[in-house]
Amino acid sequence: MKDMINTAPEHIKSLLKQFKLLDIQLNYEAEIAYAIENNLGHREFLARLLAIEAKGKKERNTERNIKAAKFEGIKTLDGFDFSFPDKINEAKVRDLETLTFINNKENVILIGPPGVGKSHISIALGVLACRNGFKVLFTTAQEFMDKLYASYLQGSLESKFKALRKVDLLIIDELGHFQMDKEKESIFFQIIRQRYEKSSLIITTNIPLGNWDKIFTSKLAATAILDRLMHHCHLISITGDSYRVKGIK
Incomplete structure (x- = not known):
């Protein structure tokens, strides 16, 4: 039956x-x-x-x-005008679309003056990473460090670090718009050290690498941070006028 x-x-x-x-x-x-x-x-x-x-x-x-990534809008690389900047290596940026840098636990640093599209590129790569199953967090450097410092004062910094370790791609936008004090510099260094060869970072900045002592407290501190960031890193330099000033963006 x-x-x-x-x-x-x-x-x-x-x-x-x-x-x-x-x-x-x-x-x-x-x-x-x-x-x-x-x-x-x-x-x-x-x-x-x-x-x-x-x-x-x-x-x-x-x-x-x-x-969860908290992007400031949704961007794509197809929506980026590569002809506008005076200088940008489009092939190098397009190669990042493979997301191999995330699988290889590598970093990306986008350097250039305000308004040339650094944030656009970083968000576009972050959105693409989300669509391929990666966990991403986008934040401005100022907001990121303010929140981490507040956690430090509250005694909950380790829980923040634990949550960040689950993020495959951390995007820190606008590094260089303020100078860190010793406490924030120490927290930032811990973030870089913990992610070194374990997960990926994208950082956008308008400060040339040789002048990062303007962001941190000394050349020694800047060198220690850059040493880890640059060991496995794709450096993208962009020059030109601001999209926003030209009314294009």
């Missing part, structure tokens, strides 16, 4: 909801009709259902990653 299987739609939907198969729940009736109409075999029918669920899960994961 065959086991009796409950095939009532309400029961099937309940099971799909229980196992969190949200996309199959929404589409399985249409897929049954398609399978009957096109005389699909059981394996092909199952494969189609699983493909629908996989696609839906990837889209939801991307949405969660982008929301």
Whole structure:
């Protein structure tokens, strides 16, 4: 005697909801009709259902990653005008689209005057990383250090460090718009040290590397930080006028 299987739609939907198969729940009736109409075999029918669920899960994961990244808008490299800057190595930037630098735990530093598109490129790479399943965090240097310093004063800095270790790509925008004191410099150095050869950083700055002692308390401190940042790093230099001044951006 065959086991009796409950095939009532309400029961099937309940099971799909229980196992969190949200996309199959929404589409399985249409897929049954398609399978009957096109005389699909059981394996092909199952494969189609699983493909629908996989696609839906990837889209939801991307949405969660982008929301958690806290980007200042959504950018793409296709939306960047590479012809505008006086100098930029487009091939080098395009190579970063492979995201190999994240898999290899490498860093990216974008250097150039205000308004030449450093933030645009960093966000575009971050969005692409989110769409490929990586966890990303975007923050300005000022806000980042203020929050970490507040955690230090509250005695919760280690929990912040623990959360940051789960981030595959940390994007620190506008490094150089303020000078760090000893305490913030020490916290920043710990971030760099903890991520060294373990996860990736993108930093945008308008300060040439040789002048990073203007950001930190001394040349010695700047050298110690740059030593780790630059060991596995893609350096992108951009020169030109500001997009914003030209009214293009």
